[in-house]
Amino acid sequence: MTDAALPADPKGKDGHGPPGTSEESPEEFTDAKHESLFSLETNFLEEEGGGNCSLKASQDPFAQHVNKELKEKEIQAVATNPKTTHQLKWPILGQLVFSSRFQQLETFKPPKDIDLKSLHLQKPLESTWIKTNSQFLSGPPKSSSPFTPLQKELFLIMNSYRDLFYPERTALKNGEEIRHVYCLHVINHVLKANAQVLANNSRCRSRKLGVGDDDDFRDQGLTRPKVLIVVPFREAALRVVQLFISLLEGDSKKKIIVSNKKRFNGEYGSDPEERPPNLKRPEDYEAVFVGNIDDHFRTGVAILQRSIRLYAPFYSSDILIASPLGLRTIIGGEGEKKRDFDFLSSIELLIIDQADIYLMQNWEHVLHLMNHMNLLPLDSHGVDFSRVRMWSLNNWSKYYRQTLLFGALQDAQINSVFNKYCVNVQGQVAVRNVPMTGSISHVLVQLPHVFQRMEAENLASVIDASQGTHGSRMVLNTWFNFFVNKILPQYRDAVMSHTLIYVPSYFDFVRLRNYFKKEELNFTHICEYTQKSGVSRARHFFLQGEKQFLLLTERFHFYKRYTIKGIRNLIFYELPTYPHFYSDVCNMLQASTRGEEAAWTCTVLYSKYDAQRLAAVVGVERAAQMLPSKKNVHLFITGER
Numbered sequence: 001m002t003d004a005a006l007p008a009d010p011k012g013k014d015g016h017g018p019p020g021t022s023e024e025s026p027e028e029f030t031d032a033k034h035e036s037l038f039s040l041e042t043n044f045l046e047e048e049g050g051g052n053c054s055l056k057a058s059q060d061p062f063a064q065h066v067n068k069e070l071k072e073k074e075i076q077a078v079a080t081n082p083k084t085t086h087q088l089k090w091p092i093l094g095q096l097v098f099s100s101r102f103q104q105l106e107t108f109k110p111p112k113d114i115d116l117k118s119l120h121l122q123k124p125l126e127s128t129w130i131k132t133n134s135q136f137l138s139g140p141p142k143s144s145s146p147f148t149p150l151q152k153e154l155f156l157i158m159n160s161y162r163d164l165f166y167p168e169r170t171a172l173k174n175g176e177e178i179r180h181v182y183c184l185h186v187i188n189h190v191l192k193a194n195a196q197v198l199a200n201n202s203r204c205r206s207r208k209l210g211v212g213d214d215d216d217f218r219d220q221g222l223t224r225p226k227v228l229i230v231v232p233f234r235e236a237a238l239r240v241v242q243l244f245i246s247l248l249e250g251d252s253k254k255k256i257i258v259s260n261k262k263r264f265n266g267e268y269g270s271d272p273e274e275r276p277p278n279l280k281r282p283e284d285y286e287a288v289f290v291g292n293i294d295d296h297f298r299t300g301v302a303i304l305q306r307s308i309r310l311y312a313p314f315y316s317s318d319i320l321i322a323s324p325l326g327l328r329t330i331i332g333g334e335g336e337k338k339r340d341f342d343f344l345s346s347i348e349l350l351i352i353d354q355a356d357i358y359l360m361q362n363w364e365h366v367l368h369l370m371n372h373m374n375l376l377p378l379d380s381h382g383v384d385f386s387r388v389r390m391w392s393l394n395n396w397s398k399y400y401r402q403t404l405l406f407g408a409l410q411d412a413q414i415n416s417v418f419n420k421y422c423v424n425v426q427g428q429v430a431v432r433n434v435p436m437t438g439s440i441s442h443v444l445v446q447l448p449h450v451f452q453r454m455e456a457e458n459l460a461s462v463i464d465a466s467q468g469t470h471g472s473r474m475v476l477n478t479w480f481n482f483f484v485n486k487i488l489p490q491y492r493d494a495v496m497s498h499t500l501i502y503v504p505s506y507f508d509f510v511r512l513r514n515y516f517k518k519e520e521l522n523f524t525h526i527c528e529y530t531q532k533s534g535v536s537r538a539r540h541f542f543l544q545g546e547k548q549f550l551l552l553t554e555r556f557h558f559y560k561r562y563t564i565k566g567i568r569n570l571i572f573y574e575l576p577t578y579p580h581f582y583s584d585v586c587n588m589l590q591a592s593t594r595g596e597e598a599a600w601t602c603t604v605l606y607s608k609y610d611a612q613r614l615a616a617v618v619g620v621e622r623a624a625q626m627l628p629s630k631k632n633v634h635l636f637i638t639g640e641r
Contacts (some may be wrong), residue, residue, distance in 0.1 A: 060120040060192070061160060062161075062188075062189060062193070064161075065400065066389065066400065068400075074102060075396060078101045078423060081101050083099050083101055084105045085097055085098065085099040085105075086099075086105060087432075088107055090153055092149045093150075093166075094433040095431070095433050095434075097432050098162075098427060099427060099430070100426075100428065102427070105427060106427070108156075113145070114145060114156075119155070119159060120159075121184075121188055122187075122188055122191040122192050122195065124250055124306075125188055128250030129247065130146050131246075131250050132246040132247055132250070133146065133147070133184075136151070147181070150174060150178075151180070154178065155184065157429050158182065158404060161402050161426045162427050162429050163418070163427070163429065164405065165414075165418045166178070166406050167406075167407050167414070167431060168408070168431065168433070169353070169354070169406040169407060170284070170287075171290075171354070172284050178353075178406055179239060180243060182404055183240060183243040184247060185404075186229065186244075186319065186349060187303070189226065189227065189349055190226060190303050191303070193219075193220075194303065194304065194305075196219045197219050197220055197387075198305075200217045200219050203216075203217070217386065218388060220389065220392075221348065221389065221397065222377050222380075223377055223383070224316060225315070225318065225319070225320050225344075226318055226319070226346065226347065226348045227320070227348070228319075228322070228344065228351070229319065229322075229351045230322060230327070230351065230352045230353065231354065232295060232323060232324075232353075232357040232358065233291070233293045233294065234267070234293070234295075234297050235268070235270065236353065237321045237322075241268075244303070244308060245308060248306055254306075256306045256307055258307075258308045259307075259309045259310060259311075260311045261310060263310075264299075264310045264311070269292060270291045270292040288357070295326075296326050297326045298326035298327060299320070299322070300316070300317030300319070300320055301317055301319040301321065302316055302317050302318055303318050315381050320343065324361060324362065324365035325365055327369050328365040328369070331368060333368075341372040341375065342379055344372055344374065345377040345397065346374070346392060346397060347373060347374060347397075347401055348401055348402065349401070349404075350373065351404045352366070352403070352404070352405045352406070354407065354408075355406065355407035355414050355417075356407040356409045356411065359414075359577055360555055360558045360577075363413055370417060374397040374398040374401055399423055399425045403418070403422045405418055405422075408578070410432070410612050411577065412612060434615060435619060435620055436619060436620060436621070437619050438617045438618040438622070438623075439616065440618050440638060441583075441619075442580070442587075443587060444583075444590065444639060445587060445590050445600070445638065446637070446638065446640060447589065447600050447639060448600075448635060448636075448637050449586075449604060449635065449637070450601070450603045450634075450635055451606060451633070451634040451636070452486075452603060452604065452605055452632060453606055453608070453629075453633070454479060454482045454605055455607075455632065479508075479605075480511060483605065487571065487603060491549075492521070496601075497569075498567055499550070499567075499568070499570075500552060500564060500571070500588075501549060501551050501571045502552055502554065502557075502570070502573060502576070503573045503574070504554040504573070504574045504576055506528075508574070509525070509551060512551055512573070513525050521549060522547055522548040523548060523550065523551060524551075525538065525550065525551040526539075526550065526553070526556050527551075527555070528555040528559055530556070535562070538550065539564060539565070542564065542566050550564065552564065554576060554577060557581060557584070561584075564588050565592035566591075566592050567588055567589050568600055569601045569602075569603075570589070570601065571602075572585075572603070573605060574605060574610075575604065575613035576613070579617055586638070608627050611623060611627060614627070
């Protein structure tokens with residue numbers, strides 16, 4: 001196995017080769033030594049590599065998808081067609097909504113048993129998958145399915161090439177199980193696509209020029225990258241690459257060639273000794289912030305039969321793995337001289353994993369990426385147009401792109417991306433289970449929770465989820481005025497000291513901080529940008545009662561998870577993004593109790609546009625009663641003995 005980092009060509013591969021790490025060295029993506037070895041244009045299909053070359057005539061779902069021919073009138077009708085939907089219940093995934101903007105909507109139910117042969121896995125995946133996935137499988141190998149029940153249902157949807165939104169992926173429970181199954185789908189897709197190109201190279205070589213139909217050889221997009229995997233941290237990219245290697249290698253004696261592996265492990269791995277000791281954090285925090293948590297990276301991966309090339313130039317890559325920030329810094333913005341997004345033009349498979357974390361990083365980067373997907377490239381990048389599929393030339397790639405969206409939340413902004421940008425001809429599948437019990441049931445302290453509904457008569461005051469900066473939230477005057485005129489006066493009395501105000505949006509936090517300063521209120525504040533010394537001071541002043549109010553951002557809680565001591569009164573300026581943050585913060589009241597429990601209070605602001613977040617906190621039945629109710633105020637009491 002090749003481990004050594006390879007010498008780079010200092011000039012860079014044809015001027016492309018976007019910087020891949022925060023250091024942004026110009027040689028990032030140059031690997032001249034391996035260019036010909038991994039070139040799709042100059043290689044041919046090996047006999048033993050075999051695989052399914054007669055993809056066109058087969059029942060293979062990949063072939064059926066890429067060979068599907070759309071008509072101009074079908075494309076034109078998409079803009080005006082009403083979306084057709086159908087609900088189904090599956091044994092593990094639960095409530096599914098199948099939908100399509102194209103005329104025909106097909107649904108299916110999962111078969112009881114699944115035979116690997118029926119899935120059309122490319123060699124060597126049938127054998128390597130079972131070994132790679134063995135940690136999740138129980139029972140004797142012959143009797144058990146090669147998938148867990150969850151993986152089976154997810155893979156059936158992925159393999160049908162429908163778009164998928166799965167909002168129940170958590171780092172603690174099923175994150176790795178899901179990562180394994182989408183990596184199987186990625187490698188299966190890339191091996192089939194490349195086998196088709198290599199087989200056609202052989203056919204072209206053996207045929208006399210001018211004989212046969214050129215359209216027989218249309219087997220690729222306008223640029224080579226076919227798969228984009230968006231992950232939040234370098235650790236996730238490392239795990240994806242390790243799975244790729246495992247899926248191509250399995251337990252065979254013959255090791256595959258992995259170029260630049262040592263360098264990759266150095267830049268994407270982490271030193272366990274760097275982690276500070278004695279940090280007690282919740283399990284879910286430990287599971288999310290594991291390993292190298294740098295969030296600025298992008299790298300290209302090329303796969304040719306049984307070899308993997310890491311740090312491939314983008315335009316010589318099959319798979320791109322990147323963070324939203326890593327993509328944003330190369331896509332650039334209007335008017336910037338150095339920007340590039342041609343490499344997104346022919347993405348056939350987009351995977352956005354851990355989507356909820358991007359709400360905590362910068363959701364605008366995700367929207368910016370989606371707005372640059374599958375556009376016609378500005379440069380030809382040396383493509384042979386006689387080999388490009390007609391639907392790619394017609395600028396219809398977005399109707400053939402499969403998007404897999406995984407997150408931990410039913411969130412309005414994530415929903416909006418799925419509804420707006422996923423227009424795959426095969427249709428969409430969204431998992432839509434409702435939370436029967438809310439996170440309020442995990443509040444252990446005795447506490448009255450007053451839910452105060454903000455009436456938004458003026459719709460202009462509500463920013464729509466698809467454009468909003470942080471949730472379907474009201475960041476304009478109505479919400480702010482309601483808070484400072486109706487809620488805050490109740491807390492200005494010195495009796496109501498030790499009041500923590502939890503603010504999900506940074507923009508709201510800045511506005512409140514400025515207002516508190518102007519009004520000369522006795523307050524302190526902590527946000528994700530506060531220095532460590534500032535955090536310590538603010539916590540100390542608040543605990544001692546020297547500061548009456550503490551403004552706290554949700555992102556600070558997400559990234560640090562400190563317990564704030566000394567809270568007696570709690571205000572949620574808005575419902576939290578993550579439902580379990582509600583119980584986390586409420587339970588902080590017991591951190592420094594001095595017998596004043598009877599006077600504790602909790603006030604929560606919400607509006608009729610917060611249905612999903614409200615249901616996640618109080619449960620779907622209570623939310624259904626509260627939203628249309630004539631009463632604006634609802635009271636719940638937790639922790640009664």
